[in-house]
Amino acid sequence: MKELSQKVIAAPKSKIRELFDLAAGRSDVISLGIGQPDFPTPLPAIQGNIGALKKNITTYAPTRGVPKLLELLEKKLEKINNIKLNWKDNIILCNGGSNAITLAFASIFNPGDELILSSPNFVSYFYCGSFFGVKIVEIERNLDFSPNIENIKASITNKTKAILINSPNNPTGYTLSKQELEEIVSIVLNHDLYLISDEAYENYIYEGLKHISPASLNGMFERTITLNAMSKLYSATGFRLGYVAANKEIINLMEKYLQYTIAGTNHAAQYGFIEALKMDNSFFDDILKSFDERRMFVYNRLNEIGFDVVKPLGAFYIMPSVKKFNMTGQAFSEKIIKEKGVAIVPGNIFGSFSDFLLRISYATDLEKLKVAMDRIESFIKEL
Ligand SMILES: Cc1ncc(COP(=O)(O)O)c(C=O)c1O
CATH class of the missing domain: 3.40.640.10 (Type I PLP-dependent aspartate aminotransferase-like (Major domain))
Known part of the structure; x- marks a missing residue:
């Protein structure tokens, strides 16, 4: 058979989807990977x-x-x-x-x-x-x-x-x-x-x-x-x-x-x-308030746990660094989903300068975010 499109072959399959595949069938997994807000469509x-x-x-x-x-x-x-x-x-x-x-x-x-x-x-x-x-x-x-x-x-x-x-x-x-x-x-x-x-x-x-x-x-x-x-x-x-x-x-x-x-x-x-x-x-006012609360909660907890992290001012993502834990974002993401059931996207899919970063989405309800942050904390303590 002749060769298929090189351009498409060269693009990797979505790592975010791969992460969800790893989590599939595990009801204990909390996903911080999602790029979809959690409120219902109006x-x-x-x-x-x-x-x-x-x-x-x-x-x-x-x-x-x-x-x-x-x-x-x-x-x-x-x-x-x-x-x-x-x-x-x-x-x-x-x-x-x-x-x-x-x-x-x-x-x-x-x-x-x-x-x-x-x-x-x-x-x-x-x-x-x-x-x-x-x-x-x-x-x-x-x-x-x-x-x-x-x-x-x-x-x-x-x-x-x-x-x-x-x-x-x-x-x-x-x-x-x-x-x-x-x-x-x-x-x-x-x-x-x-x-x-x-x-x-x-x-x-x-x-x-x-x-x-x-x-x-x-x-x-x-x-x-x-x-x-x-x-x-x-x-x-x-x-x-x-x-x-x-x-x-x-x-x-x-x-x-x-x-x-x-x-x-x-x-x-x-x-x-x-x-x-x-x-x-204005239908969005209360939703924004709730996203703001989640943003500050996640930012403060990540700081407390010991991550180097920049406070985000928009969207619903935050990108902490894992460099000080001597791990790449990819290794961190693979290990934490297996050991603690938290799905986090590794930073390296977002370009050439993010090997030691993670992308966390906080478009998830606060109670789940609290459990996820506790799991991340215990993961770090056990390193
Ligand atoms: C910055 C940015 N642009 C575009 C899109 C694509 O949006 P859509 O789901 O409408 O295709 C996304 C989705 O996550 C995004 O984050």
Whole structure:
């Protein structure tokens, strides 16, 4: 048989899924691996979806998405993100935030182009890059996970096409300050680059910080590709709905790419998204409070147990270091799931600079988090 696709062969199977396989069938395992919030999807979203199915909305949807939904997204982007655009030209719906990433890569890159990102960072960027022949230039984050702006500047070559940011960030929880964002934006403008901004966690932001969308800043709309999804805000990862906001030319290319790859997204689910967008975002206030409580609990406990750890200001992840325990994140993760039944993702899947880190998700109820932290403490004591 002839050789299969080298690019796909070279990408490892998801380590997160592997971890869940290790935990499968073990009722004692507490998972701190999950990237899915634990609250139920708001009822209007579910009813909207069911209502559409009952009306036999089971045909292909328009490739860019149902117009009513795009109109509501236009309003949301204007009100929440301060991005002024026109839904007819500047928004496309897609199959989750993951597909939004694919669309960004498909529409701006040619093989050999370079994309700069801070590392550690979300795993899909690395493999999407390799599928499209893009060279990912990883710039190691500072110790507090802030971006190393000087090194970003120094890494620009004539092949650099774009910078990618993901704030609040998965896996570090780092949230860019206004000044850092402005510094990145000025690099983008000075070097005629694109900026890919993955805003999947825009609502998970603590300590009174405000999310800023770079596309709202002067001169940035035309060169920013804003990615977002229904998944995290509405705890609706299974709806598989995401969206991209960008300039007209880019959206036109994305539409073509979608036509020949997924031919539009789930039609009935879009009516669920419509109802979700009609809700007032205050439904999220108590949820955010509870995530904040979990964040501080996990951060304080990890400190107490003796980890070196940075307090995250966004998303629902925290990345402690295990270097002082003379172990890699991979070894720690394999050992603790076997011995104590706690599933934790090793840091090394998030790029080249995270071999001694772990990624802990605190999107789990506080009682479980308490037990998990006690188990981690006893694991460390027994080392
Ligand atoms: C930063 C980031 N972007 C995109 C996604 C993909 O989201 P979705 O589940 O909507 O495909 C995730 C999922 O964990 C993520 O963490």
